[in-house]
Amino acid sequence: QSVLTQPPSASATPGQRVTISCSGSSSNIGGNTVNWYQQLPGTAPKLLIYSNNQRPSGVPDRFSGSKSGTSASLAISGLQSEDEADYYCATWDDSLNAGVFGGGTQVTVL
Amino acid sequence: EVQLVESGGRVVRPGGSLRLSCEVSGFSFDDYAMSWVRQVPGKGLEWVAGINWNGDSTGYTDSVKGRFTISRDNAKNSLYLQMNGLRAEDTALYYCARGGHIVLAAEYWGQGTLVTVSS
Numbered sequence: 226q227s228v229l230t231q232p233p234s235a236s237a238t239p240g241q242r243v244t245i246s247c248s249g250s251s252s253n254i255g256g257n258t259v260n261w262y263q264q265l266p267g268t269a270p271k272l273l274i275y276s277n278n279q280r281p282s283g284v285p286d287r288f289s290g291s292k293s294g295t296s297a298s299l300a301i302s303g304l305q306s307e308d309e310a311d312y313y314c315a316t317w318d319d320s321l322n323a324g325v326f327g328g329g330t331q332v333t334v335l
Numbered sequence: 336e337v338q339l340v341e342s343g344g345r346v347v348r349p350g351g352s353l354r355l356s357c358e359v360s361g362f363s364f365d366d367y368a369m370s371w372v373r374q375v376p377g378k379g380l381e382w383v384a385g386i387n388w389n390g391d392s393t394g395y396t397d398s399v400k401g402r403f404t405i406s407r408d409n410a411k412n413s414l415y416l417q418m419n420g421l422r423a424e425d426t427a428l429y430y431c432a433r434g435g436h437i438v439l440a441a442e443y444w445g446q447g448t449l450v451t452v453s454s
Contacts, residue, residue, distance in 0.1 A: 260440045269430060275440035313380050315439040323396050324382030324439045
C-alpha cells in the first residue's frame with residue numbers, strides 16, 4: 226500500500242484532457258514539493274514535473290502540475306497517443322525520513 | 336552527455352549479499368545527491384535509499400533499514416548499494432538516479448540492474 230494514493234487508471238480520447246490525482250498527508254505532500262514521472266513500457270522513468278509545477282527542459286507544455294494542501298495533480302491536455310504510459314507522483318516524507326512514490330496511474334489513449 | 340550505468344545485479348540466494356554499483360559521467364558527481372529506486376517487473380516504483388552530496392546524510396525505506404547501505408565515492412564518480420540479508424521480496428530492477436534524496440526530483444536515471452533473490 227503506497228503512502229501516496231493515485232487512481233490505478235485514467236483514459237481519454239486524443240485531444241482531450243486527463244487529470245491524475247495524488248493524495249497524501251501533512252508529512253509528505255503537505256510539507257514538501259511534488260514531482261511527477263512518466264514511464265513508458267520497458268524504459269526508465271522520466272521526470273515530467275518538479276517542484277509542484279515546473280517542467281524540465283524539453284517537456285511539452287501540455288503537461289502541467291499543481292498542488293493544494295495534501296493533494297497534487299497532473300494534467301495532460303491535448304492528449305496524444307505517445308502519452309500512453311504510467312505516471313507516478315513522488316515526494317519526501319518527513320515522518321518516514323524517506324522518499325515515497327504513488328502507486329502509479331496507467332493512462333490509456335482511447 | 337549525462338550517463339548513469341548500474342552493474343552488479345544477478346541471481347542470489349535468500350540471505351545472501353550483493354553490492355550494486357552505479358558509475359556516472361557527464362556531470363560533477365559531487366554536486367548532487369543520489370538515490371536508488373527499485374521496481375518489481377510489472378509493478379510500481381519504490382524509493383529505496385538516498386544520499387546527499389558528501390555522504391553524511393542518508394535515508395532508507397523501512398523495509399531495507401538495517402540490511403541495505405547506500406554509499407558513494409566521489410573520487411570514483413560512483414554510487415553503491417550494499418545489500419545484505421536479501422529476501423525474495425527484494426527481487427526487482429534497481430535504478431540509480433541523480434537526485435532523489437529529500438527532494439524527489441531525479442532528472443537522470445540509469446537503465447537499471449536486475450536483482451533476483453531465489454533459491
